[in-house]
């Protein structure tokens with residue numbers, strides 16, 4: 364398939380304009396206090412290791428306020444990171460886009476699927492980044508395959524400034540290059556067109572300034588030795604194909620068999636007798652020496668996620684996690700395993716278990732397994748992630764034609780719909796937002812398709828009965844899981860407007876998200892970095908709020924702050940859980 368072949372381009376069709384107002388920096392309003400009316404169902408438990416009491420369920424209907432039943436306090440969470448807790452305890456932080464969406468469309472129709480945008484030359488400016496944030500970008504991804512560290516540092520700085528000045532909580536994901544084979548940077552050209560039958564030279568020689576015509580450099584020194592005449596070369600996962608004709612020292616002469624556009628640093632794989640050749644490159648380390656430098660850069664910059672390319676085993680993830688833990692004592696960087704190689708499919712469960720999340724990196728995956736196997740792999744990865752309670756991103760070519768055209772193909776819309784229907788946590792734009800002509804339009808398509816499919820799914824009431832195995836290792840963890848499963852079920856049965864979760868580390872929020880309830884989940888956390896990280900997870904609307912161990916006080920404060928901003932109203936029905944008190948509370952907003 365060629366990137367340049369698009370049969371249908373209806374330029375008169377447009378997607379809906381941004382429904383959101385421009386973000387405002389006036390985000391804080393003073394609190395007023397009042398008591399909520401409370402119907403409480405409480406599973407009172409103690410996680411005190413010295414206590415032998417087993418959990419008991421107390422059901423009470425108490426219209427007088429929250430105080431009476433909220434007695435026991437548990438401390439089963441980790442100590443919260445000390446950094447970035449704002450001292451202003453009378454405020455709540457939520458971004459202007461979410462706030463506007465809640466006010467305009469109500470709780471029910473907020474978008475649950477999260478959106479990741481790869482930042483590149485088309486979107487690296489402050490205004491373009493702001494437009495993406497306004498358009499619903501939850502996570503900005505920087506790909507260390509491209510650009511310099513200085514370039515990436517400036518992008519990170521701008522996203523930070525956007526968060527600080529405009530109240531967004533856009534998280535930053537750094538994606539490593541990995542040590543797979545790729546082409547050089549095309550000497551600064553934005554792309555190179557290969558036509559059918561043309562002879563191109565793939566060379567391990569580095570070209571300083573002048574790149575000879577129809578010649579590309581390959582980054583792997585063993586390339587010319589490993590390739591055999593007759594092998595098939597796939598550029599960019601098969602977007603362009605060649606056949607190896609002749610080897611001359613460091614050069615391999617190849618004939619183009621499937622024409623198309625080659626992008627700088629596109630990946631290269633070679634196939635022999637219908638299967639991928641994994642000779643010496645299979646021995647290359649998952650994390651190269653350049654990747655380690657990039658990881659140090661990511662830690663120093665305090666990125667929220669590090670995505671590791673071409674993961675082969677769980678060990679590399681465990682190793683990286685301990686490296687990060689030793690280097691960055693108070694910031695907690697989540698490690699995302701990119702599933703894009705045959706080896707990662709073989710060790711899928713262990714890899715996902717060891718990681719903080721996964722990415723279905725369909726671009727490279729489709730160059731390593733036959734294309735027709737990619738959809739089944741995607742469904743399997745999404746399902747395992749959900750079962751193991753790890754966020755999952757579906758990535759690559761979701762709206763590929765929008766790199767060039769302002770409207771997607773019907774097939775692309777169907778593909779996005781399928782990922783939403785599978786209830787993946789997040790969808791990702793790659794070239795569409797990094798170097799495409801219509802980044803904001805592509806984001807608007809992801810947004811509108813997500814909202815539409817989610818609504819259809821709720822209307823159809825097609826809750827899949829997915830078995831959710833126990834993921835926690837301690838008894839206290841199991842209690843939290845049961846509470847979240849029950850709270851989500853109650854929320855669906857009672858048709859409540861929102862689930863509230865007060866969480867220090869974000870764990871309780873992720874357990875609720877895993878249940879994929881009908882209503883949105885308002886996640887209150889006291890830490891800015893936890894708030895940003897929760898932005899990757901399905902259905903969570905993360906707020907920053909300082910809260911105490913007194914749940915009655917927390918609820919009063921939250922209701923008054925949200926009411927004052929018009930984000931909830933009297934009579935709304937809410938279910939609240941927390942990692943402070945192991946209970947489920949059903950509340951009517953007073």
Ligand SMILES: Nc1ncnc2c1ncn2[C@@H]1O[C@H](COP(=O)(O)OP(=O)(O)OP(=O)(O)O)[C@@H](O)[C@H]1O
Nearest residue numbers: 481482483484506508509510626627793794797798
């Ligand atoms: N920082 C950047 N500078 C220049 N171009 C970029 C940058 N980031 C992305 N791009 C362009 O956008 C395209 C798509 O981006 P994407 O992040 O999906 O990378 P990729 O090279 O396809 O590889 P992978 O996602 O497997 O790491 C790239 O091929 C490149 O042309």
Ligand SMILES: CC(=O)C(=O)O
Nearest residue numbers: 724725726727758759
């Ligand atoms: C995202 C990515 O790395 C891929 O699809 O290959």
Ligand SMILES: [K+]
Nearest residue numbers: 508538539540
């Ligand atoms: K990468």
Ligand SMILES: [Mg+2]
Nearest residue numbers: 703724726727
């Ligand atoms: Mg890849």
